[in-house]
Amino acid sequence: MAKLYSRKNKTEIKMNPKDETISFILSYSKALSVIKYKNMKFEALQN
Amino acid sequence: MQNKLISDATLVSNYIQGDETSLEILIKRHKQRIFSFIYSKVYDRDVAEDIFQDTFIKVIKTLKRGAYNEEGKFLPWVMRISHNLVIDYFRKNNRMPKFDNSGEFSIFSVLSCDTLNAEKAIIKEQVESDVRRLIDELPEDQKEVLMMRMYNDMSFKEISERTGVSINTALGRMRYALINMRKVIEKHNIILTN
Numbered sequence: 391m392a393k394l395y396s397r398k399n400k401t402e403i404k405m406n407p408k409d410e411t412i413s414f415i416l417s418y419s420k421a422l423s424v425i426k427y428k429n430m431k432f433e434a435l436q437n
Numbered sequence: 438m439q440n441k442l443i444s445d446a447t448l449v450s451n452y453i454q455g456d457e458t459s460l461e462i463l464i465k466r467h468k469q470r471i472f473s474f475i476y477s478k479v480y481d482r483d484v485a486e487d488i489f490q491d492t493f494i495k496v497i498k499t500l501k502r503g504a505y506n507e508e509g510k511f512l513p514w515v516m517r518i519s520h521n522l523v524i525d526y527f528r529k530n531n532r533m534p535k536f537d538n539s540g541e542f543s544i545f546s547v548l549s550c551d552t553l554n555a556e557k558a559i560i561k562e563q564v565e566s567d568v569r570r571l572i573d574e575l576p577e578d579q580k581e582v583l584m585m586r587m588y589n590d591m592s593f594k595e596i597s598e599r600t601g602v603s604i605n606t607a608l609g610r611m612r613y614a615l616i617n618m619r620k621v622i623e624k625h626n627i628i629l630t631n
Contacts, residue, residue: 404469404473405469405472405473405476405482405485406468406469406472407468407472407485407486407489407490408486411486411489411490412464412465412468414490414554415460415464415490415493415494415497416457416460416461416464418493418494418497418555419457419460419493419497419501420457421555422497422498422501423501424498424501424502424503426503431502433498433501433502433562435555435558435559
């Protein structure tokens with residue numbers, strides 16, 4: 391049988407980021423808008 | 438379960454078109470791998486959280502600016518960003534703080550720090566543009582030295598070779614550049630702190 395080298399990972403750590411971090415990222419994404427004007431791009435953060 | 442069927446590429450393109458939930462799905466789908474990868478390098482939960490957050494801030498900015506190309510796959514791309522940020526973190530920590538001993542240099546350390554929240558990002562942008570405007574006001578010779586020293590990280594020896602003046606002249610120009618900037622800051626009550 392073929393060896394599956396990808397399967398085994400010696401000490402695989404399984405961790406998740408905090409919920410606050412995720413929610414921060416999602417709100418940041420909602421607040422950020424990029425305005426394009428001619429060749430320029432402006433980032434704007436709205437609360 | 439429905440989410441599993443949608444490919445990363447589709448989610449990315451939906452997100453670029455304004456669908457915020459696509460990003461949520463992408464994050465939920467990959468958060469464990471990315472976070473575990475970062476943690477496996479830094480072994481500090483808080484640092485890992487910061488790097489994870491910064492990674493996605495970069496991802497969001499790149500996607501929203503339309504600078505992402507569909508050549509590579511989403512996850513390897515995000516992993517590469519987080520990997521680079523991990524390297525940056527170790528670089529920052531190993532290096533002696535260069536400009537911490539005098540007031541005017543703190544401006545530049547503000548410029549190089551990563552944004553953590555929306556408010557700080559706005560302040561940083563304002564400070565950055567203020568500093569740029571201050572630099573633009575300087576006489577050409579002083580501006581040249583300051584840009585080479587601060588933005589190109591050149592030594593005064595290199596600057597003197599490049600500009601064809603002595604090291605002392607280059608040092609003097611730097612000094613006057615800072616004095617002039619400070620004068621303008623005081624005159625107009627510009628606040629350059631984050």
